[in-house]
Amino acid sequence: MTAENSSTAATVHASAHKLFSIWRTWAIATNTFRDLVRQKVFYFMLVFALILIGTSLAMASLSFQGQLQTVMDVCLGAMSVFTMLLAVLSTAMLLPKDMEDRTLYTILAKPVARFEYLTGKLVGVTMILLVATLLMTAAFCVVLHYWQGREIENLQLTETAERAAAAIAKLKVGTFTSTLFGGIGIIFLRAIVCATLTLMLSCFATSWLFTVIVALMMILAGHLVPIARSVWQGPVGGAMDVPFHLAILVRLITVFVPDMQLFNVVDDIAVGASVSADVFLRVAGLGAGYVAIYLLVGYLFFAWREL
């Protein structure tokens, strides 16, 4: 081989190895997805969520009024909690498991960038979350359709013709709405944010238990961010009446913790509140922002990490 040929081969090789390759990321994502599917915890959680969705029927029959509403509340609540738990638990174990199995070293020894590795992991988790959300949505639709039929029968029996017709029309229009499915989309987005947050934490944590606990604490605290923000913004120019240490805590929560309450629109959607497209878009934009930033920070932690 001549020197010229050798130089051309090197150039071709260099151009073949791009800084970021979708195919390499996809390979990691599909492997992650396959790994997660094989884990029993996933099935256990999914079955538990489906059972909870099913038992909403029993809970609805206990309620003395607004049974359909109870079904929606329990089902959407179950979807919200289980997608969040699934996101945190499945993501928290990804890196420690790869380290324990030594798979991580094998992968990173190949020409795979750490950013590709992290992105692939996140895409894999997103795929599993998508499957779980779709399965839960299907079960939810079946349960809701069944209960809607019962409610219509009940209205026909108990109400006057005019009131029944109006209530049935309202029920039909207000049950399977595009807003409801938009709300489920927000649940899915929230789960991805939770997954990215967990992935970011696991990039510097040494134990998966620490990652799970901190991620769950951050998510719970995330529901208190609006309060922290209102204390910070306070009517008299900030948290002046608040003790110093509390003021610092409030600022830290507001800055470092994601506002999970903004992703909590599904409860309002379940009671028939309409959500305008701009709110959906803004929530989606904010979610995308969180995902991008947490992934970047996770990369910064991971890129300089001694493995």
Add this chain to the structure above:
Amino acid sequence: MRTSPGSVEMKGRVSGILVLLAWGIVKFPVEARLERRMQDTRLGGYKPTASLRQQAGQAGFIAALGGLRAAVADMLWIRANIAWQDVQYGRMKLLFDTCTTMQPRRVSFWDISAWHMAWNGAAHVENTEKDPVARNAKMREFFKLGEDFLLRGIENNPDSWELYDRLGLLYRDKFKDVEKASAAYEEASQRPGHLDYTRRFAAYYLAEVPGREREAYARLMALFHESEHEWLLTLFRQIQKLEASLAIPDGQRIYHDILKLAATPGKEESAYTALTDLIKTGAREPSVLEATRALEQKMDIPAERRIKLPPHDQRPPE
């Protein structure tokens, strides 16, 4: 100079935290704006509070924070039902307050809470309190609680016609305040999805408010001229009452319109129904009675189905 592995890791961590800090500063106004926008569209009107924690319990509060807020509210709603069965109205009030705080957009929570307080709670006092003065005072207290739930419900759901409708019912049946009832029905009739009767009720109860007879008469006449669908017994009763009290000239009274209708070919059936309704609600004008009789003969109505005409000089009791 060689960099130690620890310092390299630290570099990554510091840069990560700096990015997070920058993002926190950027997201602050974005989130605040989005929150304001959501509040404008009445989304996410729920705030976790200490009293909520007290009512929902530690586990319930955490569950509510974790995304099961609506489900926790439903559980507390079931508890309120149990409290109702145990006749614990004080506990019910606390639970209703918690449920409505957790789900302020759920109209049925406000509606049923108000119903339990103003109707069931008041009925319970009526049946158990011996002292009439204390009974009246306590019943009024329950009415006020019901009113408070409805007013707070309206504050959170200003587009709900149902809550204004229930408020009208409460003012009419419990407070015996027809003016407020009329105003509440009027509000209900301006909300999307309202049922037709709310508009009628607004006019009917206005007719009973002293000093607003002229306004009420105009509203009732508007209903009368709107369509034959509105020609109901209460409308005829209220219009005839106002015609008498406002001394409306005979030529402008509604029976002339109905007599004209009776003379219109093809309109006999609806004219007959309207005439009989007019008589049932007080009309005793000879022309009305004669027109009714004439229509009965024209329409071949059997004798047993014909209206029993009262003596001309006697009006039915109010």
